[in-house]
Amino acid sequence: MSQSVPAHQNFDCQSCGACCAYSADWPRFSLETEEELERIPADYVAADLGGMRCESGRCTALEGKLGRSVACKVYDIRPIVCRTCMPGDDECLMAREQLFGAAC
Numbered sequence: 001m002s003q004s005v006p007a008h009q010n011f012d013c014q015s016c017g018a019c020c021a022y023s024a025d026w027p028r029f030s031l032e033t034e035e036e037l038e039r040i041p042a043d044y045v046a047a048d049l050g051g052m053r054c055e056s057g058r059c060t061a062l063e064g065k066l067g068r069s070v071a072c073k074v075y076d077i078r079p080i081v082c083r084t085c086m087p088g089d090d091e092c093l094m095a096r097e098q099l100f101g102a103a104c
């Protein structure tokens with residue numbers, strides 16, 4: 001019988017999602033062009049138009065269950081900060097620690 005490894009014990013983004021859910025201050029827009037921003041559905045954009053809309057720190061474009069199976073509903077047009085966050089980098093580790101604890 002195979003056992004699934006909890007997402008917080010590996011760096012598989014599709015079974016993690018921590019960086020998309022740890023702070024409303026994280027998925028903010030930066031150097032995107034007007035055209036790029038216009039492609040993101042308004043429902044997922046914050047009221048101040050400065051970033052993705054979050055609820056309790058979680059980006060509303062993130063679907064699925066944190067730490068198990070997640071997906072970005074706007075993956076192809078996601079903001080720059082989402083593209084540049086890499087598994088294992090400082091931002092990633094901070095998000096994972098905040099959501100899953102120091103043992104992740």
Ligand code: SF4
Pocket residue numbers: 010011012013014016017018019020085086087088091092093095096
């Ligand atoms: S970059 Fe890190 S925190 Fe973000 S989904 Fe991937 S493993 Fe999780």
Ligand code: SF4
Pocket residue numbers: 019020021027052059060061062063071072073074075078079082
């Ligand atoms: S836009 Fe996608 S990749 Fe960026 S924080 Fe939201 S769910 Fe995560």
